[in-house]
Amino acid sequence: MTLRQKSLLLLVVALPGMNVRMCAGDGTGAAGLTRTYLRVSASESVFATVNQADAIASMKVWSEQLGKLRGFQLDAKVAIALSIPQMRQSLKDHMVDLLVLDTPDYLVLSETNLLDAVFAGTERGQLAVYQYLLLTNDSSGAVTLPGLRQKRVVISSRTKSNLGLMWLETLLGDSRLGRAGAFFSSVEINYRSSQCVMPLFFRRIDACVVDSGNWEAMKELNPQLGRLRVVARSEPYLEGVVAMPLQPHPHQDELVASLLNLHKTPAGEQLGIVFRIGPLVRASKAQFESVRVLRNKYRHIVEASSSGLGPALVRLEDAAGKGHP
Template sequence: MIVRLLALLFCLYFSAPVLLANATSTGNELFRLGFSTSLFTDVDENDAKAAMKVWGQVVGKARNIPIDADASIYHSADDVLAALQSRQIDAVGITTVEYFQIYKKTELARFFVTRNSGSLTEKFILLAHRDGAVKSLADLNGRNLHVYENARTSLATVWLNNTLYQKGQGRLEKLAGSLQKHKKLANTVLPVFFRQVDACLVTRSGFDVMTELNPQLGQALMVVAESEDVVPAIFVFRKDYQPTFLEELVAGLNELDQSSAGQQILNLFNSDGIEERPREELDLALDMLEKHENLPL
């Protein structure tokens, strides 16, 4: 992976000056993008910066768009909001949770969603061993739970807390005997399979891949609860960002998966495509977050 990344950086290094020179000669403002660290839970920040640099240059080269080669990385929703409001960045990649934290404070537009295994959304499932003690949500009290932590599970505990409240249970943090987060899916699921942990919270798509590789997992583990489909993360523009090349930029994003270089960049983001979608497709996730915000502590 790193070898491919370095090779792409080497090739694109020579095209970057052309893009920057074009921006200077035409007077166009450079397109500046940023990303939240929440999107890179299992990637070193320096590697993430390098990957984002390549990602921006691939789009820029394909459409002859002037792009700032150095993307910014932010560590909180407040930092993202400040950067958008001060126009330090023109677009940003964030989780849906972070979007919920800022969308009422700044105007955003042109929503893009990445695909994972062909799907723009994620479902979350609570798994337990068929021969274990957890058969329903009511059985979680005092039990040990593992949670899969990455960008596509940003809404997982939000959904589970809401569901527990609807069933008359307390918040997961107070209900569970212990709660551990893992950045590797196997480290989240396998302890439940070996009955070292009572239950785990993961993505349906991730578990489906694991059961394809190891059917025994599907035979031994059962789904205790499952969420609806929700959008876990987005890439979005400032509403007032209207350069002359905006439509070219949007087209380049939509077609990123149509080139081998673009596909390699998407792989770094654990995605197989990105496409523009209506803002309304976030409504279910936003409603989920609104309910969660109003839950009693």
């Protein structure tokens, strides 16, 4: 995902499309604009391919431009949260108005009863959920999961929580094939789907894990990729949410309406084009159940086996799980 895409995501969800004052301390800004602020906390795990400092700088530029279009002189405070404890404390201290979260982060925070409204993107009228696929370049279709022992695999996930790795580990566990680091000859993590699929296409690796959204998009651009074979596929997972604190916002109803009608604004239309998703809709806890089940299965595997991962994967888990219980 490009810097422009990430910046657009965070800014569009942060900008209210309404002509009301939102928070205490509002006043009149330059040229008669209503001065207001919005405090956004974004989980570090959603920044898989974007420099955080660049993203924050770009967000400030976008906020000034889009805010003026809606009659606001917006003072956007954007914080990158490096851990769940940090986000939890911001919620307890009432120092955040919107949160952009990876699903595993949301699942942990939802247990604190500090979150209320949750929104997710759609695709063709349905929640934008994606499967993870294990691909090979075997034209005969004869390769099975056990046949990939001591082969090279690249894993591409949509976020730093790395659901692709979690799923592959549980897939191996269900087949009693051990941990990924011991089963494969090499395991590489690369968050750019093209760096997973294209090496497989040119036979530089033996298998890759990629999400169905990026996979379908790549096949549209290059139909020849369709010759790659799907060995296994996961349950559909909903990744990425916009959440609001349980503490009532001074203009909660207006903010919710703004998010739900975001697609009717020019900025919302651009968001849909860039991310190929439809309007934001409310999401319930039940719609994250597949991720919850995956996370719990993965935890059991890790707890049952303290070995079996190569050094690179150990470091990845430490980084991706920072702040996760």
